[in-house]
Amino acid sequence: MRETIAVFLIIVASVAVLIFGVSTLSISYYEANIFYNQKGAVHYLARLSCALFGQNDYALRIPFILLHAASAFLLYLVSEQLLKRGTDRIISVLIYVMLPGTISAALLVNSAGIIIFGLLLILFFYQREKKTLFYIMLCTAAFLDVGFIILYFLLFFYAISKKDTTLMVTSLMLFTFMAYMYGADIGQMSEGKPRGYFLDTLGIFAAIFSPLLFLYFIYAQYRILVKGGKSLLWWLSFGAFIASLLLSFRQRIPFENFAPYLVIATPLLVGTFFNSFRVRLPMYRKLHKISAFLIILSLMLSSAAVFANQYLYIFFDKPRGHFAYNYHVAKDLAEVLHKRGVDKIQTDDKMLLLRLKFYGIEQGGITVLRQSSLGDIMIKYVNKDIAVFEMYDLR
Numbered sequence: 001m002r003e004t005i006a007v008f009l010i011i012v013a014s015v016a017v018l019i020f021g022v023s024t025l026s027i028s029y030y031e032a033n034i035f036y037n038q039k040g041a042v043h044y045l046a047r048l049s050c051a052l053f054g055q056n057d058y059a060l061r062i063p064f065i066l067l068h069a070a071s072a073f074l075l076y077l078v079s080e081q082l083l084k085r086g087t088d089r090i091i092s093v094l095i096y097v098m099l100p101g102t103i104s105a106a107l108l109v110n111s112a113g114i115i116i117f118g119l120l121l122i123l124f125f126y127q128r129e130k131k132t133l134f135y136i137m138l139c140t141a142a143f144l145d146v147g148f149i150i151l152y153f154l155l156f157f158y159a160i161s162k163k164d165t166t167l168m169v170t171s172l173m174l175f176t177f178m179a180y181m182y183g184a185d186i187g188q189m190s191e192g193k194p195r196g197y198f199l200d201t202l203g204i205f206a207a208i209f210s211p212l213l214f215l216y217f218i219y220a221q222y223r224i225l226v227k228g229g230k231s232l233l234w235w236l237s238f239g240a241f242i243a244s245l246l247l248s249f250r251q252r253i254p255f256e257n258f259a260p261y262l263v264i265a266t267p268l269l270v271g272t273f274f275n276s277f278r279v280r281l282p283m284y285r286k287l288h289k290i291s292a293f294l295i296i297l298s299l300m301l302s303s304a305a306v307f308a309n310q311y312l313y314i315f316f317d318k319p320r321g322h323f324a325y326n327y328h329v330a331k332d333l334a335e336v337l338h339k340r341g342v343d344k345i346q347t348d349d350k351m352l353l354l355r356l357k358f359y360g361i362e363q364g365g366i367t368v369l370r371q372s373s374l375g376d377i378m379i380k381y382v383n384k385d386i387a388v389f390e391m392y393d394l395r
Contacts, residue, residue, distance in 0.1 A: 003086035014097040026331035029351040031109040067113040068106030074120035079267035092270040101208030111145045115260040147257035149178040154239040201248035210302035220272040237265035310381045334359035345369045
């Protein structure tokens with residue numbers, strides 16, 4: 001009971017911090033394009049929430065925060081069969097909610113949160129041997145997002161290793177179905193001009209986990225490969241990692257499709273660490289304690305950077321170099337325009353225009369807006385000009 005309460009409090013605290021994080025973000029062009037133009041589970045989820053709670057940043061992002069909370073609890077349930085001790089399971093959930101990758105999946109409008117939730121639900125049904133629900137969810141996932149095609153690809157090889165004919169045939173059929181249904185989208189994962197992004201991919205994964213934890217992720221995956229204990233969770237996380245690296249030799253990969261398979265591996269990391277830690281006598285655990293301290297410190301700093309993103313502009317000479325720049329400016333600019341009585345503008349920046357549309361600024365009228373260092377509309381974070389705009393009327 002205490003264990004469940006501890007997990008519940010961790011999830012509640014995570015949700016509270018994420019709700020605070022919403023206040024630091026504006027809708028990006030990528031998110032606005034999903035909201036207005038694209039069709040799919042992410043689009044309909046965001047539209048439904050805004051229809052119910054009003055068109056604002058909190059309504060836009062709350063469905064993905066709730067998915068994050070549900071996923072964290074599912075991870076706890078999945079870890080029950082992977083980790084013997086309650087403290088290990090609590091630590092696994094705590095690390096999961098602190099990962100920069102899961103924080104981003106919860107705050108941003110993209111498919112990662114849906115994929116994470118779907119994967120964990122499928123894992124839960126598989127572990128509990130609820131075969132009917134497992135196969136229902138497996139089939140349902142094919143209609144949710146193109147990212148689940150990776151699941152069917154990996155399940156096919158897992159089924160071969162387990163000599164599970166039913167799972168092997170089902171995975172192959174669903175993989176073929178998705179290849180036909182999402183043909184163009186899947187092509188984006190494997191086509192394009194050959195160009196190496198291997199180091200870029202490693203860098204992004206390091207940011208998703210935090211650098212030191214990512215190094216431990218690689219070690220833990222390799223150790224399980226060598227020592228054994230290859231659960232379905234390991235097949236999915238390790239398989240997606242290897243597939244992403246192989247694809248990155250040719251092109252830039254869609255991280256929102258691959259990262260969910262990696263971040264759900266926290267029970268494997270915790271299990272690997274404590275299996276090695278507890279077999280040693282107390283006097284020989286010093287190196288493990290130091291390593292754990294440094295890894296957690298790295299994780300805490302990386303997580304803090306996500307929430308304190310606006311304060312990091314003091315370290316950038318060029319604001320556009322900030323990793324979260326595309327998620328800033330629009331909301332603040334819209335507030336300034338509304339205060340000046342402007343609700344329609346003309347601008348050559350079509351990406352900005354679509355973002356401002358979410359905040360009630362439409363295209364049209366006689367007011368022209370353009371980014372210019374000579375303008376009088378200055379968007380500031382930590383007393384630093386992030387963007388400057390000029391506004392004038394056509395007469």
